Amino acid sequence: MNEKSGIYKVKDLSLSKAGAMRIEWAESRMPVLMALREQYRRSKPLKGFRIAGCLHVTKETAVLVKTFVEAGADVSWSGCNPLSTQDDVAAALAADGTSIYAWHGMNVNDFYWCIDETLKFKPNLTLDDGADLIFTVHNKHQELIPEIIGGTEETTTGVHRLRAMAKAGALKYPVVAVNDAETKWDFDNVYGTGQSTLDGILRATSVLLAGKNIVVAGFGHCGRGVALRAKGLGANVIVTEVKPTAALKATLEGFRVMAMDDAAKIGDVFITATGVKDVIIDRHFRVMKDGAIVCNTGHYDCEVNLKHLESMKKRVREVRADNEEYTLKDGRKIFVLAKGRLVNLAAAEGHPSEVMDMSFANQFMSQLRLAELHRKGQKLENKVYDIPPEQDQEIAALKLKTMGYRIDSLTREQVKYQSDFSAGT
Numbered sequence: 392m393n394e395k396s397g398i399y400k401v402k403d404l405s406l407s408k409a410g411a412m413r414i415e416w417a418e419s420r421m422p423v424l425m426a427l428r429e430q431y432r433r434s435k436p437l438k439g440f441r442i443a444g445c446l447h448v449t450k451e452t453a454v455l456v457k458t459f460v461e462a463g464a465d466v467s468w469s470g471c472n473p474l475s476t477q478d479d480v481a482a483a484l485a486a487d488g489t490s491i492y493a494w495h496g497m498n499v500n501d502f503y504w505c506i507d508e509t510l511k512f513k514p515n516l517t518l519d520d521g522a523d524l525i526f527t528v529h530n531k532h533q534e535l536i537p538e539i540i541g542g543t544e545e546t547t548t549g550v551h552r553l554r555a556m557a558k559a560g561a562l563k564y565p566v567v568a569v570n571d572a573e574t575k576w577d578f579d580n581v582y583g584t585g586q587s588t589l590d591g592i593l594r595a596t597s598v599l600l601a602g603k604n605i606v607v608a609g610f611g612h613c614g615r616g617v618a619l620r621a622k623g624l625g626a627n628v629i630v631t632e633v634k635p636t637a638a639l640k641a642t643l644e645g646f647r648v649m650a651m652d653d654a655a656k657i658g659d660v661f662i663t664a665t666g667v668k669d670v671i672i673d674r675h676f677r678v679m680k681d682g683a684i685v686c687n688t689g690h691y692d693c694e695v696n697l698k699h700l701e702s703m704k705k706r707v708r709e710v711r712a713d714n715e716e717y718t719l720k721d722g723r724k725i726f727v728l729a730k731g732r733l734v735n736l737a738a739a740e741g742h743p744s745e746v747m748d749m750s751f752a753n754q755f756m757s758q759l760r761l762a763e764l765h766r767k768g769q770k771l772e773n774k775v776y777d778i779p780p781e782q783d784q785e786i787a788a789l790k791l792k793t794m795g796y797r798i799d800s801l802t803r804e805q806v807k808y809q810s811d812f813s814a815g816t
């Protein structure tokens with residue numbers, strides 16, 4: 392472990408060269424964020440702002456961090472999941488002088504220690520993925536709240552937590568729900584999670600997915616992406632849901648829909664993507680086939696109840712990286728990937744850079760907007776805000792341009808037609 396008190400703690404600083412190469416690769420695939428970096432490099436609109444971030448330390452996150460720094464911000468960072476930090480990337484950021492506290496494989500106490508360290512730097516903006524940083528501020532460091540202008544939140548589970556806090560009157564500063572932006576939720580969660588979840592499963596198992604019964608729990612944004620990509624690889628996809636409209640959409644997409652109690656008996660690979668706990672529990676493990684593979688791609692490791700599996704096991708051993716074989720008392724084997732944590736980040740590299748380009752452009756613009764409103768003396772209420780709709784269109788237009796696509800625009804007559812309620816047959 393390498394440590395510089397008050398600045399960083401990372402696994403191995405000597406990995407920094409490899410990390411820098413990975414970051415460079417991501418930069419070459421994130422044209423929208425890089426255009427924003429170029430736009431604000433000279434004017435430094437974030438000068439004087441201190442951002443504490445708690446978000447998976449991946450090569451794409453490093454591009455975001457470096458963009459904040461180029462725009463003038465002081466940054467202090469921690470990872471938002473004990474298994475998602477890429478140690479070489481963390482080392483590269485530390486070597487660059489960024490304050491960062493993150494390493495792969497930390498325990499839960501270390502996890503909160505890292506958050507506490509980033510808070511010592513007294514942020515006036517926060518950036519979350521899962522709301523653990525904001526929750527820590529509210530729960531343990533209320534003395535920091537008067538200085539904090541606002542925050543941003545990256546993921547569905549974090550937005551749920553924050554909306555619950557706001558509803559209970561417990562949220563003490565405004566937060567922007569970056570997750571709910573169209574250019575985030577409909578792309579990152581769908582195509583990013585779709586591809587990277589299968590990437591994680593393949594790296595941890597190397598099994599053939601074609602012909603397998605793949606059970607996807609949850610047909611929301613992430614689940615739909617995973618189901619579509621698994622179908623593309625030739626799997627027989629089964630969807631489980633609790634929301635009738637989502638289940639209906641899955642059936643009309645051509646997926647089989649059934650209750651987990653039924654799916655548990657026939658699934659070869661199980662993937663949870665719900666954001667809800669106890670989706671797979673003891674009674675499901677009891678009927679699973681010998682050799683079944685179980686993993687999760689939702690934010691927390693509570694979707695697959697591993698305590699239940701632990702209580703049923705005779706022994707457990709790691710058979711490959713991120714792949715543990717549980718031998719049950721009746722002799723069946725069940726394989727659990729990445730300890731039930733986000734399989735795409737723990738066993739693979741998380742979402743591809745191209746899709747994080749839009750998510751992190753939203754993060755950057757939302758932090759910038761909070762800073763600008765503050766500078767203008769405009770105070771927001773202590774609630775969860777959506778991003779402005781024009782931000783979505785601006786990011787999508789930039790993305791299309793960088794991809795080389797040209798689209799049509801409405802003519803003046805078409806705009807008039809849209810607002811003419813008397814036009815009919």
Ligand SMILES: NC(=O)c1ccc[n+]([C@@H]2O[C@H](COP(=O)([O-])OP(=O)(O)OC[C@H]3O[C@@H](n4cnc5c(N)ncnc54)[C@H](O)[C@@H]3O)[C@@H](O)[C@H]2O)c1
Binds near residue numbers: 608733
């Ligand atoms: N792995 C990643 O990199 C990644 C990326 C983005 C989001 N996430 C996380 O993935 C989770 C899902 O996010 P989302 O954007 O798809 O949310 P979403 O709200 O769009 O979809 C969740 C779906 O799960 C369903 N569901 C809830 N409980 C269920 C249960 N017990 N059984 C079956 N279905 C159930 C809901 O009805 C809903 O349709 C969240 O925890 C989110 O934070 C992970």
